[in-house]
Amino acid sequence: METEYKTKKQAGRFLEYGGQYVPETLMNELNKMADVYQEAKADPDFQAELADLLANYANRPSLLYYAKNMTEDLGGAQIYFKREDLNHTGAHKINNVIGQALLAKRMGKKRLIAETGAGQHGVATATIAALFGLECEVFMGKEDTDRQRLNVYRMELLGAKVHAVTSGSMVLKDAINAALQDFAARPEDTFYVMGSATGPHPYPEMVRDFQSVISQESKQQIQDQLGRLPDKVIACVGGGSNAIGSFAHYIDHPEVDLIGVEAAGKGVDTDLTAATIEKGRLGVFHGMKSLFLQNDSGQINPVYSISAGLDYPGVGPEHAALAAEHRAQYVGITDDEAVDAFEYIAKQEGIIAAIESCHAVAYVQKLAPTLPKDQVIVCTLSGRGDKDVAAIAKYRGVEIHE
């Protein structure tokens, strides 16, 4: 029997988390966006256009792949990977970007802006902007533009303008600050394409809906392949978009355990971590009430992970609520464990997965052997790892000259 999922009480709130903590300048625009989104959600034409782009541009449905070698090697639960790495642009980010860009068109916007950390979301946004013939500007911390020059060039190749953000600590959170500021300055022609299930209402709900295609498909696929639901669903959590999309259609099935894997960096108990749910406290930042890594005075802490995509001091409000209700469980995986998993899945399955996704894989490696063979794990591979190869080589002390 399905139990009712209790966190969806009020528009924009998941328990006490969520809300719209933004300057007045943005309120009219966000409210308009929320209204247009509700209309679009109920409009069969919008849904048909979305489905068509997902199928014929993004390459959906993505495979649900049985990892036979890993299952045998680990000797416990059966392991299935939901292959978001096979999407166009190489990650789950495209699912959300297509949805938001369609909404932007519906609202008559001419210009898309986005924040990006490693560059995945920026590349996805630049891609759709090219397809739709919209202007695109991407905000990226100066630290990240220096580290990820290839992705900067990729975005430029797609016709986007990349702004290196030099305020604050010059990383992802500062890029979000800059994008919010730009949105506030030019709301009339601009749509801010938010990269994760974070930020003010309606973003967390909207991004969740657009990413839910992941679990909508995986639920059907596992039914088709095994005639049952999985026992565990596992995904990595940065802001939480691939995880909430991976969980969404299982939330009302309490027999399915949901596990989010955060980046512990050098360790959950060090300062060099990004494990928000484990180490964060209730706060208000980037337009939402949620959990944040912060000091006693409420200043947002610098965070650290080897993975630029998980290197965020907060988490989407729905995850904070799922954690508070103990509907989902959140665990940390260190840099070392993630890098080991990067190598392990490459050698076992012939898949080079994103370092973000490898946090989830590392947890599968720990969990699977402890479970009986009749149990089933579905783990989301949120992206492909080509972008990480050079960094992993460096981590292992290998010099590569291009």
Place this chain on the structure above:
Amino acid sequence: MSKISQSFKNHKNFIAFVTANDPDMETTVSNVVALAEGGADVVEIGIPFSDPVADGPVIQAADLRALRDPDLPIESIFAAVKEIRRQTAVPLVFLVYLNVVLQYGYERFTADCEKFGVDGLIIPDLPYEERGELAPFTDKHGLDLIPLITVTSGERIPMIAKKATGFIYLVSSLGVTGTRESFASNLAEVVGQIKAVTDVPVAIGFGVHTADQAQAMADLADGVIIGSACVQIVADNGQNAPAKLQEYAEEIRAAVDGVTVEEA
């Protein structure tokens, strides 16, 4: 009528701004006193935040200077207020991001404001829809919760204006704080829309830096708020800022007083 609203009586109001602990707390105390002596009617003290999303480059830089040590205790800012109160009775307002208030505790923060003599709060990331979580505490401790209205607020103006106390902060242009050369063209119209629903005074801020601009803005509304320009003086003069701020305040005061006050 609150002490802040009172300060608008019979003349155009000039509200100045400095960031706490920029460059140090002692200078902040002197800066606030100097601004008051130079003729500011209200002084806003910015509590530095790691991620001041509503602020432009000048105030962002001030926040970074103020947070050289990110563990700066909020108690030290209340201690500075206590010291300011020994030297001036000028109404004081905190410009603070909500997370800082939340971590200190809504009850404790508002109680300390009352205890040390802060008269109101401006919270840029607390829009009308979310004010309900803090308003019971500001009410209880007699603080004005000063709302922002922007030139794009449109239909939202009546509901926001009706709840306002102290004054209404009318944002002159889109985007963030910082010095500007031009302002939205519909400011007078927006002032009219606000005046149609409330007697709470309206002050215009964001981008104002020259005496001429101050006069023009004060002419349109009940007062003018000058932030980045004051903070730039602190950036340029460090511990020598108080004398310069006082001079600047005198200049703005004269410009604002050049405006004739209509009898109510």
